[in-house]
Amino acid sequence: MWTRTNVLGLLAFVALEIAAPALPAWLVSLATIAFANALVVLGLVILWRAGLVPFGQALFYATGAYAVALLGRYTGIRDVFLLLAIAAVASGCVAFLVGFLLARYREIFFAMLSLALSMILYGVLVKTETLGSTDGFHVEAATFFGHTPQEGGRELAMFWLVVAISALAAFLVSLYFRTVAGALAVPVRDNEIRIEFLGLSVDRLIHFKLVLAGTLAGVGGALAAFSVGHVDPNMSYWTTSGGFVFVTILAGAGSVAAAFVASFLFELIRSIAVDILPGTWQIFLGSVLLLTILFLPEGLGSLATRFKRRGQAKAP
Amino acid sequence: MTTSTILSVRDLEKTFGSLVAARDITVSVPAEQTVGVIGANGAGKTTFINMITGHLKPSRGSIWFEDREITGMPSREITRLGISRSFQVAQIFPSLTVFENLCAAAAIARGSKGLLGQLTTPIRLPAAVAEANAALELFQIDHFRDTLASTLPQGVRKLLDIGMAVVGWPRLLLLDEPTSGISIEEKIDLMNVVMSALKSRKITVLFVEHDMEIVARFADRVLAFYDGTVIADGTPQETLGNPQVQELISGSRLAPGAVGSTAHA
Numbered sequence: 001m002w003t004r005t006n007v008l009g010l011l012a013f014v015a016l017e018i019a020a021p022a023l024p025a026w027l028v029s030l031a032t033i034a035f036a037n038a039l040v041v042l043g044l045v046i047l048w049r050a051g052l053v054p055f056g057q058a059l060f061y062a063t064g065a066y067a068v069a070l071l072g073r074y075t076g077i078r079d080v081f082l083l084l085a086i087a088a089v090a091s092g093c094v095a096f097l098v099g100f101l102l103a104r105y106r107e108i109f110f111a112m113l114s115l116a117l118s119m120i121l122y123g124v125l126v127k128t129e130t131l132g133s134t135d136g137f138h139v140e141a142a143t144f145f146g147h148t149p150q151e152g153g154r155e156l157a158m159f160w161l162v163v164a165i166s167a168l169a170a171f172l173v174s175l176y177f178r179t180v181a182g183a184l185a186v187p188v189r190d191n192e193i194r195i196e197f198l199g200l201s202v203d204r205l206i207h208f209k210l211v212l213a214g215t216l217a218g219v220g221g222a223l224a225a226f227s228v229g230h231v232d233p234n235m236s237y238w239t240t241s242g243g244f245v246f247v248t249i250l251a252g253a254g255s256v257a258a259a260f261v262a263s264f265l266f267e268l269i270r271s272i273a274v275d276i277l278p279g280t281w282q283i284f285l286g287s288v289l290l291l292t293i294l295f296l297p298e299g300l301g302s303l304a305t306r307f308k309r310r311g312q313a314k315a316p
Numbered sequence: 317m318t319t320s321t322i323l324s325v326r327d328l329e330k331t332f333g334s335l336v337a338a339r340d341i342t343v344s345v346p347a348e349q350t351v352g353v354i355g356a357n358g359a360g361k362t363t364f365i366n367m368i369t370g371h372l373k374p375s376r377g378s379i380w381f382e383d384r385e386i387t388g389m390p391s392r393e394i395t396r397l398g399i400s401r402s403f404q405v406a407q408i409f410p411s412l413t414v415f416e417n418l419c420a421a422a423a424i425a426r427g428s429k430g431l432l433g434q435l436t437t438p439i440r441l442p443a444a445v446a447e448a449n450a451a452l453e454l455f456q457i458d459h460f461r462d463t464l465a466s467t468l469p470q471g472v473r474k475l476l477d478i479g480m481a482v483v484g485w486p487r488l489l490l491l492d493e494p495t496s497g498i499s500i501e502e503k504i505d506l507m508n509v510v511m512s513a514l515k516s517r518k519i520t521v522l523f524v525e526h527d528m529e530i531v532a533r534f535a536d537r538v539l540a541f542y543d544g545t546v547i548a549d550g551t552p553q554e555t556l557g558n559p560q561v562q563e564l565i566s567g568s569r570l571a572p573g574a575v576g577s578t579a580h581a
Contacts, residue, residue, distance in 0.1 A: 176435070180427045183439035187409045187420055194407040194480065197369070198424040199395035200434070208431060 013167040020159050028159045030267050032227045035162045038263035039220035043213030044248040051189030055111045055241050056118030057217050060091040062236030064218030065225035072140030080142035084222050091218020095211045103207040125233035136232025139225045158227050174256045250292050252299015262300050322347040322520045328377035330363050337363040338544045350521045352535030359541040361524045365490045369401050370394040400486035404493040406477035410466035418448035425484030451479040454513045470497050491523035528566050
């Protein structure tokens, strides 16, 4: 329970929550969206450990985002926690259903099938007038315990919420990685036959990972929708999914905390690149990806273990 | 030693279209016996093992484990009942260390089959760690404890594979060519380690083997397969001394009476 990583995580969480009011507004809103997206990346890390790379995780991201947007538009539900719970259940259910299909595929077939499913949702969103079509629509302001934060306070409240949910998700996922179901990720990638002959169903293990990752992506999408105040079909487009894969490569599958650091760095680099090179920022982002793959193939998470190993090597 | 029957196979048959891979197999194995299975490639040995472990569904006949019929059950359920297997090509987790391999296998075997059980059983369950350490000692691979499985020598790989099948405390273990890919000098040592480990756990063993010297030395009983069926079943002396077996399987170089001493096919 009180491992060094958990204590560091708790300290980071408390520091962020306390420091928030003192941070510049642009940083707060950047971090809010970065941490919301990091939840999606956390789900990708779960799948990546088992050797699966979904190129359509935006399916669940958009499901979560549209769930809160549609509820705001067509019902009177405004409570942020209730809306998040519904978004989580909705995206989890979608993941459970498509999981029956996806859990049977591996490698490129898994990646492409997941992409295809997300593009079906994109097609539906673009073509359906009541779902806002290509323009999407506005997300109603959420209430916190019946209280609606005023302008300025809204961003801060969202940030607090996102950081709290991120901390909770990171803690739960790190617990999951220590259970039989969670630790059987590298073994799934390594040797499915052995797992089957030890008496477990690999498809069922993967199915559960898909539901977990889908639910995280849904919560991330819902938080992003609250934070941006708008949803549109691009949230389900394959470039959105590609962005999540990009951040996962940057983070690496080794560490839970790295998902949050990488997502924050990605948003920061992107906003700086857009500022400096308005027309050609993609070149800059592409170069970052290239350098990561060349020099840090196991992602930012591997930096921590590298330093740890070096420390151990020096110790007598 | 108990004499109760642990495995009983009746009129087993497996066909793939018009090809008959196994037919008329009727065998019953008492508990704690070590049975060698011999036969040329394609004689039906692996088909036989695959049917017992649920990898293949028999076309006809029945398989009983202890007092339960397991014919056609999925391999996962059969494993849970207490039948385990090793493979001709070692099936291990190359990215994990030897200890992690055994620990994962032990935790899977001890955790419940349901999702809730897998979510509440830690991978480093103290009982699983103890079991992994016991297996390291039992198979004499403790000096490879923290070695990555992908870098192991072939013999240790084989031992690890069998060790992973044993940490779940099976009562029946099927070894598919435990010495394949091992040099002749190492084979006997490897089998000594494996067989004394399995004996100490009172495990009933069925092992497929091509080396007649090893069969004669380690089996209490030998089944000879030819053309999908059992053509001889008896003590190593009886089976390996059978003229039909010598002609069809072990080769005529094996003189009668030489079995069990220096014969090598």
